[in-house]
Amino acid sequence: MSLQALKNIRNTNNNAAKSEQQQGFPAMLEQFKGEIARALPKHINPDRMARIALTAFRMTPKLAECDPRSVFAAVIQSSQLGLEVGLMGEAHLVPFGGQCQLIPGYTGLMKLARNSGQVVDIYAEAVRMNDKFALKLGMERNLEHEPLTAPGGFPASDEERGDVVGFYAVGVLKDGSRTFVAMGRKEVERIRDGSRGYQAAKKYKKESTWDTDFVAMGLKTAIRRICKFLPKSPELATALAMDEQAGRQNLNLDDVINGSYTPVVDKDTGEIVDVADGGK
Known part of the structure; x- marks a missing residue:
């Protein structure tokens, strides 16, 4: 072009x-x-x-x-x-x-990952206090997340599930293999605190996207982390x-x-x- x-x-x-x-x-x-x-x-x-x-x-x-x-x-x-x-x-x-x-x-990053032709699926989720979450690393890596459910088995509201305690992202490759990353809230907040946009907002006493939409920024942080390990x-x-x-x-x-x-x-x-x- x-x-x-x-x-x-x-x-x-x-x-x-x-x-x-x-x-x-x-x-x-x-x-x-x-x-x-x-x-x-x-x-x-x-x-x-x-x-x-x-x-x-x-x-x-x-x-x-x-x-x-x-x-x-x-x-x-x-x-x-x-x-x-x-x-x-x-x-x-x-x-x-x-x-x-x-x-x-983060939706744009997921779109570009899928467009590579090597990534079949990619997604991120927030884990809340009242969810069931289990992480296993080592030779047999595994991640299980069971969000709190409401009567009838439907997802409970965010208020019922409690405060966000962490995020994870999963990538599914063309050959069927999966990879994931998990990040606790403190790690995400550390990354937030190093953001120049966030620092500038605090300096001038203004709201940043981290203040108005913390969950979306946390999801993006997890997606960005996993993209480092995926075909690009x-x-x-x-x-x-x-x-x-x-x-x-x-x-x-x-x-x-x-x-x-x-x-x-x-x-x-x-x-x-x-x-x-x-x-x-």
């Missing part, structure tokens, strides 16, 4: 760039709709992508304060990964320090790298055009250890 058309955006003169900055992302998206269509994979409908992006943009007023080029780059990158931003939860446009960052959601497509590896770099490195239009946003993966462990800089 050629991204030559997008270079027209990057190479606009300073006056045009200032004009785009003033008009904002919606005007920029409309202005370069033709270039977007030529740059996206053939299976991506540019009009639908534009509608989804505008909806997500308007649902987050703070994005209007971001450099519109960073929003544009995030939208293009999400489309190239095959993730939809917004209500589906596959990916999110997140303002951070005047720049827009693309943050994959280039799209999944890139999405994981972007998620790990959130708050540390901004995705810009040059990264998208030049393909320089590339994860460095440990060949032995499969763990993402860095992000290549494309020789910059």
